Amino acid sequence: MAQMMxxxxxxxxxxxxxxxxRPDLVLVIGDSLLAATQALAGCRGSITCLSxxxxxxxxxxxxxxxxxxxxxxxxxxxxxIAILLxxxxxxxxxxxxxxxxxxxxxxxxxxxxxxxxxxxxxxxAVDEAxxxxxxxxxxxxxxxxxxxxxxxxxxxNPELWDKYRW
Numbered sequence: 001m002a003q004m005m006x007x008x009x010x011x012x013x014x015x016x017x018x019x020x021x022r023p024d025l026v027l028v029i030g031d032s033l034l035a036a037t038q039a040l041a042g043c044r045g046s047i048t049c050l051s052x053x054x055x056x057x058x059x060x061x062x063x064x065x066x067x068x069x070x071x072x073x074x075x076x077x078x079x080x081i082a083i084l085l086x087x088x089x090x091x092x093x094x095x096x097x098x099x100x101x102x103x104x105x106x107x108x109x110x111x112x113x114x115x116x117x118x119x120x121x122x123x124x125a126v127d128e129a130x131x132x133x134x135x136x137x138x139x140x141x142x143x144x145x146x147x148x149x150x151x152x153x154x155x156x157n158p159e160l161w162d163k164y165r166w
Contacts, residue, residue, distance in 0.1 A: 010099070010125040010133060014069070018043050021095060023066030029055045029084070030071025030099075052076060056084040059092050068093035072100040072109040081108055085117050089138045096138040097122065105134050118143060 018026075024045035030052045045066070050058055052073035068088045076084070088096050098119060100109045111121065114136045122135040 008125055010127050013125045021067050025065040027065040027068040027093060030073055032071045056080060056087065059087050062092055065093045068096045070096065070098045072104045074104055078108040082117060089118060094140065098136040100134045102132045
């Protein structure tokens with residue numbers, strides 16, 4: 001998912017993400033995000049909506065989604081947040097986008113907690129009321145690049161195979 005300009009509306013950001021990812025299955029978690037699903041009207045795939053309060057329990061009955069959108073909810077405890085996001089990241093979604101309102105960014109949904117779970121900052125957006133939203137993403141395809149030392153070129157020394165007996 002490519003990073004967009006700051007100050008852009010949430011609807012525009014979601015439309016850009018949908019155009020880039022082209023998901024067949026979208027999972028929307030969060031009561032506040034359910035109201036913003038008109039931005040998802042252009043999605044060619046099916047959309048599953050879950051309330052944030054019972055989402056962690058309801059995930060087990062779902063298949064793997066191409067994109068999961070999670071709206072931060074103050075009612076969730078920090079342990080529930082970690083369980084929900086970890087299960088989404090590891091099992092139920094290929095790409096996860098977490099939307100955190102500014103007033104929740106200093107609580108359980110803070111930057112440190114999300115980065116600790118493997119999420120990377122994805123910029124900001126503005127909701128319909130003009131409030132700033134912080135976006136975080138997890139995409140397994142771009143999560144970690146393979147370091148140079150892990151290539152097979154550095155594991156063995158083929159030029160020494162006939163020179164030394166091991």
